[in-house]
Amino acid sequence: MPPYISIIIPTYNRSFLLSKTINSFLNINYPKNKYEIIISDNNSNDDTRFVINKLKKKNKLIKYIFVKKQGVHYARNHAAKFARGDILYFTDDDMIATKNTLLELVKIFNLDEKIGVATGLILPKFETSPPKWIRKYLINSWLSLTVSKIRKKKIIISNDDFGVFSCHQAIRRYIFFKSGGFNQDYIAGILMGDGETGLNIKIKKLGYKFAYTKKSVIFHYITKSRLNFNYLFNRVGNQAFCDSYTFYRKHSNKGKILFFLVFRTLIIAPLYLFYLLVKAVLRKTSFRFLPCYIQYYMNRNAYDFKLYNEYKFRKLVETDNWLNFKKI
Numbered sequence: 001m002p003p004y005i006s007i008i009i010p011t012y013n014r015s016f017l018l019s020k021t022i023n024s025f026l027n028i029n030y031p032k033n034k035y036e037i038i039i040s041d042n043n044s045n046d047d048t049r050f051v052i053n054k055l056k057k058k059n060k061l062i063k064y065i066f067v068k069k070q071g072v073h074y075a076r077n078h079a080a081k082f083a084r085g086d087i088l089y090f091t092d093d094d095m096i097a098t099k100n101t102l103l104e105l106v107k108i109f110n111l112d113e114k115i116g117v118a119t120g121l122i123l124p125k126f127e128t129s130p131p132k133w134i135r136k137y138l139i140n141s142w143l144s145l146t147v148s149k150i151r152k153k154k155i156i157i158s159n160d161d162f163g164v165f166s167c168h169q170a171i172r173r174y175i176f177f178k179s180g181g182f183n184q185d186y187i188a189g190i191l192m193g194d195g196e197t198g199l200n201i202k203i204k205k206l207g208y209k210f211a212y213t214k215k216s217v218i219f220h221y222i223t224k225s226r227l228n229f230n231y232l233f234n235r236v237g238n239q240a241f242c243d244s245y246t247f248y249r250k251h252s253n254k255g256k257i258l259f260f261l262v263f264r265t266l267i268i269a270p271l272y273l274f275y276l277l278v279k280a281v282l283r284k285t286s287f288r289f290l291p292c293y294i295q296y297y298m299n300r301n302a303y304d305f306k307l308y309n310e311y312k313f314r315k316l317v318e319t320d321n322w323l324n325f326k327k328i
Contacts, residue, residue: 005035006085010075011093012042015051024097038063040079073182073195088176092167096219105170105216116175116208119164120216122146130227133286156212166196168218179203180321194242236292240299257308269297
């Protein structure tokens with residue numbers, strides 16, 4: 001008997017894509033009495049509510065929740081509290097499920113009772129043909145796509161997070177709540193946390209495993225707005241905040257912040273930028289990554305200074321349980 005699944009889709013001002021995502025999950029090969037679709041509307045001001053209400057009239061599987069507080073991972077955590085599923089499946093409002101996306105994904109939980117998280121193959125579906133440099137260098141985690149070394153595998157069961165993205169992530173319900181949920185991404189307008197990376201770290205600490213099956217395929221619809229240098233520049237820059245968040249949580253020691261900042265600025269950053277330059281000259285990467293990583297290290301430093309100077313901010317970063325946290 002297949003488990004009951006709660007499909008959780010956070011959304012913000014993407015009604016034009018959301019309907020495609022919902023319809024793809026309404027047409028999957030999975031018993032209709034064994035899943036629900038929860039739309040967590042993260043304070044959209046377009047016609048998202050209208051689109052969802054129109055779909056709800058035709059299908060009772062769809063549930064709608066309005067979440068005023070901004071933040072995609074806050075919207076995920078909030079929706080999980082209303083979910084009924086034994087398996088919580090998180091995805092995004094720009095994903096297109098295939099017929100067996102969930103049917104194949106839940107099977108892998110039967111292989112090992114210690115599997116807490118499962119994912120599958122994420123492939124791109126481009127709105128328009130991307131430039132050659134994007135096809136060559138960004139068909140990977142920069143666009144939340146399965147990396148080539150994982151694509152080659154049929155099944156993976158690992159003690160480590162090998163790159164599980166929240167756009168295609170199934171979690172046993174009790175493990176999700178035991179872990180404290182997704183770490184927050186935005187707090188009071190500040191890009192702050194490490195989202196599913198932080199969640200996966202907490203799940204690993206609890207002793208659970210991560211799994212992948214190539215048979216669970218989903219498509220990531222990538223709009224033309226992401227197929228340019230500006231997207232890459234912002235994406236790499238935002239990654240800096242996430243990495244500083246993750247790194248600080250490893251030691252949670254104010255006294256070490258400035259040491260690591262100076263060491264990174266004087267040694268790690270110059271060496272890595274020189275390494276990128278050499279790779280670019282040898283045509284093994286794009287020169288576009290150089291300004292991106294200059295900004296990356298600047299953002300790391302700015303974040304670390306904030307951590308060092310602001311006690312309340314440090315305490316937020318040290319938070320483990322975001323499902324019950326009230327003082328945001």
